[in-house]
Amino acid sequence: MTESSYYLVEKKGEVAWVYLNRPEKKNAMHLPAWQDAPAVYADLDADPDIRVIVVAAKGPSFCAGIDLMGMVGAMPELMEEQKGGVKWRFIPKIKMLQETMSCIEKCRKPVIAAVHGHCIGAGLDMISACDIRLCSADAVFCLKEAAVGFVADVGSLQRVPRIVGEGIARELAFTAKTIDARRAREILLVNEVYADQESLMAAAEAMALEIAANSPLAVQASKDVLNFGAGRTVGEGLDYVASVSANIVPSDDLMEAFTAFAERRAPKFTGK
Missing domain, CATH: 1.10.12 (Lyase 2-enoyl-coa Hydratase; Chain  A, domain 2)
Known part of the structure; x- marks a missing residue:
């Protein structure tokens, strides 16, 4: 099994639980979060005993987004004079970030996102690559990038419109507004809303087992x-x-x- 300082993988029968496990930073995504995901999902994809994956999080929030300060060292191009050569070197790094989310979509096993607390920026990118999204009543969601001066470039602008429709996706992207769980259910960003994290996790497990019982x-x-x-x-x-x-x-x-x-x-x- 792939070792990661960000992801904690627990296997329970035919269901694998992938926890975002940096609770002291509200699971903000630093370099290991981006680098480790492909190997984590490749391992689960290749495991014949695993039929369904649930993505959840430790701590008070699902994901507070990208850890910008933690990523500066890995992307010095952000601080360099913006010439053509610098930008050209930056493209493969963006592609690497994109693969962090795309590997979830490419994984042959169904992936259920179980969201509580904040799901901001990169967190929304991640759950939009999942097959099914569930949340607790305290969950809030934000396509944050326009508010911090850059375009969402790792999947939200491609996947969210397929989930909620073009008009709602553009509203979320242009306003960078935060929406609550009730609104997320209204626009079909999530399938169901549960009273608290405990009932959310129980429901995610029940759905995973229901899927796992099929061929x-x-x-x-x-x-x-x-x-x-x-x-x-x-x-x-x-x-x-x-x-x-x-x-x-x-x-x-x-x-x-x-x-x-x-x-x-x-x-x-x-x-x-």
């Missing part, structure tokens, strides 16, 4: 098809899912579903 082959293929379809036409999506379906059927999971139905019992899927 992992079918669930992961469904995520792949949904990801492919983003930004493409219905026809393109149908062509792709026809290929995916033809490649995974028949399967042991499908035969198990038939057998379990005939025997009037719950199926036991293996992902084969």
Whole structure:
């Protein structure tokens, strides 16, 4: 398992819990937070025993955003004279930051975000790359970047519009306003709001177990098809899912579903 000074990974049966674990800084994302994520999710993607991932956080907040002071040393280009060569060197570093979020979306296992407290800037980038978002009543969300003088460049402006629609996404990006859990539910940024963190975590676990009880082959293929379809036409999506379906059927999971139905019992899927 990948060791990280920012992420704490706990495996409970078929569910992996990935905790943002820098509570003394409200889980502000310093360099290890950005560097370690791809390996963390790659390990979980490759683990055949894990079927669902829940992203949560230790401490009073989910994530206070990027740790700007903590990142200055890793990005001296921010402080240099802005000439072409400096900017050219900066592009790969932005790409690295983008991969921190994109690796969540690319992970074949479904990822549920369980958000409490502040979810600001990079925190919103992170949850927008997750498949499902849940929160507690004390959660607040902000696409903060316009208020601090730069454009959100690691995924929010690409993913949030797909979740809440163009008009709401532009409002959030242009105003940099903070919204509460009730408003987040209204605009479908989150699927459900729970009274407190305890009930949030219980609900996230229950949903993860509900997903894990299904065929992992079918669930992961469904995520792949949904990801492919983003930004493409219905026809393109149908062509792709026809290929995916033809490649995974028949399967042991499908035969198990038939057998379990005939025997009037719950199926036991293996992902084969």
